[in-house]
Amino acid sequence: MQKGITIIQNIDILTIEKYINWRYFFNAWGLIGDFQKIENIDLLQQELWISQFPSHLQTKAIEAFQLFTDAKKILQDNEGKTFNISAIVGVFSALSKDENIYIGTQDGEKKLPMLRQQTLNEKGFCFSLADFLDAEHNCIACFATSVQQLFPSRKESDPYYALLLQTLSDRLVEATTEWLHERVRKKIWGFASDENISIDDMKCSKYQGIRPAIGYPSLPDQSLIFEMAEILPLYKIGISITENGAMNPASSVCGLIFSNPRAEYFMIKAISKEQFEDYAMRRGIPVDELKRFVRVEIVE
Numbered sequence: 541m542q543k544g545i546t547i548i549q550n551i552d553i554l555t556i557e558k559y560i561n562w563r564y565f566f567n568a569w570g571l572i573g574d575f576q577k578i579e580n581i582d583l584l585q586q587e588l589w590i591s592q593f594p595s596h597l598q599t600k601a602i603e604a605f606q607l608f609t610d611a612k613k614i615l616q617d618n619e620g621k622t623f624n625i626s627a628i629v630g631v632f633s634a635l636s637k638d639e640n641i642y643i644g645t646q647d648g649e650k651k652l653p654m655l656r657q658q659t660l661n662e663k664g665f666c667f668s669l670a671d672f673l674d675a676e677h678n679c680i681a682c683f684a685t686s687v688q689q690l691f692p693s694r695k696e697s698d699p700y701y702a703l704l705l706q707t708l709s710d711r712l713v714e715a716t717t718e719w720l721h722e723r724v725r726k727k728i729w730g731f732a733s734d735e736n737i738s739i740d741d742m743k744c745s746k747y748q749g750i751r752p753a754i755g756y757p758s759l760p761d762q763s764l765i766f767e768m769a770e771i772l773p774l775y776k777i778g779i780s781i782t783e784n785g786a787m788n789p790a791s792s793v794c795g796l797i798f799s800n801p802r803a804e805y806f807m808i809k810a811i812s813k814e815q816f817e818d819y820a821m822r823r824g825i826p827v828d829e830l831k832r833f834v835r836v837e838i839v840e
Contacts, residue, residue: 541730543679547777548627551626551627555719559718560714560715561714562578563575565607565611566604568707569607575600575608578604578605579608622690625686627683627684628684628685630772632679635678639653639654639822647770654759655819655834659809659810669752672800673798681796682771682772683717683721683793683795683797687791713792713793721742729799731749731799750805753795755835757807758805758807760808762784763785779792811838816831819834
């Protein structure tokens, strides 16, 4: 286990490319279907690939093929120098108490309050991320990944190219997160050092533990990014934070990694006013101010 902070810069785009989930790339363009399977074919087989779709989907398949071809050209352009890909991760001692996760850093203990589901999930439980610290390891990892576009001149004069760059950047940062999470499991933290699963299995979350990101359904308080910036030096990989908690570059992800084999992804859809007031107190932020950061329904 490598406790402490690891910074990885100038990550090779060819390393990251194979972790891209093309389904969500096509979804971003409104192309819903099994078009992601294109990554496994020879681009010279366009007609054969398109012919396997029902006639009512072939027009969309043609569009998907062109998008994929254009995206691949960008990835290969100047040996991938269209993007700068970076990551940072820290492995820290941690404990859970009273719905809070306490993280031990070099600068002292940092408290991250958590929210809890208030509607029973399909397993009959109400989960909080505070439930999922692994008693065996008593550790947690904090991470961030970022993809910076290096602004080729064509972007300003070509709206299609600009949108293609952005949707590709979004997929690359998620792919980088997948790649980083694998490195954490196998090497940096090493809690699953003997893991032997495919990238397709990773895309289906068939790994040990979870990696919820800030702003996602189980970690819906965007203001936690300010706490993470005190735990990790996000600026060292080029991430800055606006007063509204947004990260710049926009294609950035920041979150937590849990090793607990029983941990699972879940959604917090709505919470009571009482829980929100308790959470605001634990966060040390006035209720009215915190409401603009927390993406859940508050039931009066």
